[in-house]
Amino acid sequence: MKILVTGFDPFGGEKVNPAFEVLKKLKRNIAGAKISLLEVPTVFGESVAKVISAIEKQKPDVVLMIGQAGGRYEVTVERIGINIDDARIPDNKNNQPIDKPIDPEGPAAYFATVPVKAMVQAIRKSGVPASVSNTAGTFVCNHLLYGVLHYLAKNAPQVKAGFIHIPLLIEQAIGKTNMPSMGLKTMVTAIEAAITAVVSSSSKKASTKKPKSPQKVSS
Numbered sequence: 001m002k003i004l005v006t007g008f009d010p011f012g013g014e015k016v017n018p019a020f021e022v023l024k025k026l027k028r029n030i031a032g033a034k035i036s037l038l039e040v041p042t043v044f045g046e047s048v049a050k051v052i053s054a055i056e057k058q059k060p061d062v063v064l065m066i067g068q069a070g071g072r073y074e075v076t077v078e079r080i081g082i083n084i085d086d087a088r089i090p091d092n093k094n095n096q097p098i099d100k101p102i103d104p105e106g107p108a109a110y111f112a113t114v115p116v117k118a119m120v121q122a123i124r125k126s127g128v129p130a131s132v133s134n135t136a137g138t139f140v141c142n143h144l145l146y147g148v149l150h151y152l153a154k155n156a157p158q159v160k161a162g163f164i165h166i167p168l169l170i171e172q173a174i175g176k177t178n179m180p181s182m183g184l185k186t187m188v189t190a191i192e193a194a195i196t197a198v199v200s201s202s203s204k205k206a207s208t209k210k211p212k213s214p215q216k217v218s219s
């Protein structure tokens with residue numbers, strides 16, 4: 001199994017992006033899956049193009065995208081990407097789309113195709129606070145999640161994709177009163193646990209055809 005893990009570059013005046021810092025520390029083999037890493041620019045359009053080109057070259061089984069969500073307390077696994085760009089701040093190339101559909105012809109939204117709840121449970125089991133998020137926002141992270149799910153739905157529906165938002169790193173929170181943050185090691189533990197859950201759910205699916213009962217995850 002091949003998993004492409006992507007992380008954004010720093011944006012909004014930050015010196016680092018925890019997503020990219022996590023990438024640098026990630027094991028290259030997790031639960032038997034081969035991990036490849038890709039840095040993605042925090043830019044509308046370009047981010048999606050870069051990930052699609054890596055998908056076409058590498059042909060991964062799963063694409064797991066990671067981004068920073070300043071203000072969140074937990075690691076959050078996104079359930080949905082929506083068909084809108086509505087940027088609160090300019091991206092790294094000064095684009096600031098407002099209320100603009102990502103694809104005017106596309107559906108309103110796509111659900112992530114990774115096992116969101118199993119990932120949340122695995123992250124919690126690894127000792128890190130996590131929850132399901134029902135919004136990836138309307139900035140570049142949501143744009144990438146929607147863009148990749150849209151591409152895969154049309155071109156490679158067997159490839160799974162999902163998005164995890166992580167809080168600011170502890171050092172990024174210095175001087176920002178009441179800003180939640182998390183240590184890098186904790187984030188790496190969380191992402192590796194989430195990837196392990198993705199791998200084991202796909203091997204379970206391959207070995208049984210039984211329908212899954214709905215999973216409760218307390219919020």
Ligand code: PCA
Pocket residue numbers: 008009011017019042066067068069136137138139140141142
């Ligand atoms: N977070 C931003 C874009 C890049 C990133 O890491 C977001 O949540 O949209």
